[in-house]
Amino acid sequence: xxxxxxxxxxxxxxxxxxxxxxxSQTKGHDRMYWYRQDxxxxxxxxxxxxxxxxxxxxxxxxxxxxxxxxQAKFSLSLESAIxxxxxxxxxxxxDAGQKHQETQYFGPGTRLLVL
Amino acid sequence: GQQLNQSPQSMFIQEGEDVSMNCTSxxxxxxxxxxxxxxxxxxxxxxxxxxxxxxxxxxxxxxxFGITRKDSFLNISASIPSDVGIYFCAGGSGGSNYKLTFGKxxxxxxxx
Numbered sequence: 001x002x003x004x005x006x007x008x009x010x011x012x013x014x015x016x017x018x019x020x021x022x023x024s025q026t027k028g029h030d031r032m033y034w035y036r037q038d039x040x041x042x043x044x045x046x047x048x049x050x051x052x053x054x055x056x057x058x059x060x061x062x063x064x065x066x067x068x069x070x071q072a073k074f075s076l077s078l079e080s081a082i083x084x085x086x087x088x089x090x091x092x093x094x095d096a097g098q099k100h101q102e103t104q105y106f107g108p109g110t111r112l113l114v115l
Numbered sequence: 116g117q118q119l120n121q122s123p124q125s126m127f128i129q130e131g132e133d134v135s136m137n138c139t140s141x142x143x144x145x146x147x148x149x150x151x152x153x154x155x156x157x158x159x160x161x162x163x164x165x166x167x168x169x170x171x172x173x174x175x176x177x178x179x180f181g182i183t184r185k186d187s188f189l190n191i192s193a194s195i196p197s198d199v200g201i202y203f204c205a206g207g208s209g210g211s212n213y214k215l216t217f218g219k220x221x222x223x224x225x226x227x
Contacts, residue, residue, distance in 0.1 A: 004157075006157075031213065040219065041219070042203070042217045042218065042219040042220060043158075043203070043217045045214070048213065050213070090157050090158070094213070100146060100163065100165050100207075101213070102146055102207035102208070102213060102214070102215055103146070103148060103160070103163055103207070104148075104160075104205075104215055105160060106150075106157035106158045106159070107157050108156050108157045109155070109156065109157045111155070
């Protein structure tokens, strides 16, 4: 089984709809991250969480919110989806207990299309 | 903020050829990571480098952490069709700074 899973893998929605992307991990890592990937722009950080009660904005958090329901679960919500939020979304984890705590491990991604 | 320049942006090679790609930065990093992304999938960690000058291999892949801590390269020897994908570098500042700075990727195409 994959260590980091994301659901759904693909989603089509309409402008104005609220949607949630979910991420679960079995790696036992305390840190979790949400990124979006756009062609030519690379990976950009949306939000990150160092533990269940810790939520931090990344470089492009506007229009998004997150919830860390448990150490193993981190969900990303688009409150009112807009077409320029069409992108690939990735969840990642890292372990603060490791010597090299910045090493991140990625999920398989969610492809989101906003019409 | 920190930026990584990854080159080349894309490469078209014949099966069996060796490949080299690199990342450079104006900032110092304490960690260099190399990932591969297959179409429709997430980035998979290939090699992690944690010490300046370190040279690490993973099968046909070899990566080095530049001695100035501002660059890293990845070599792939004897390429095969399944090497096709996007290769990303990422730099980490270490310590309490969680952040990774990513390159924009090198798209590798291998012609059989």
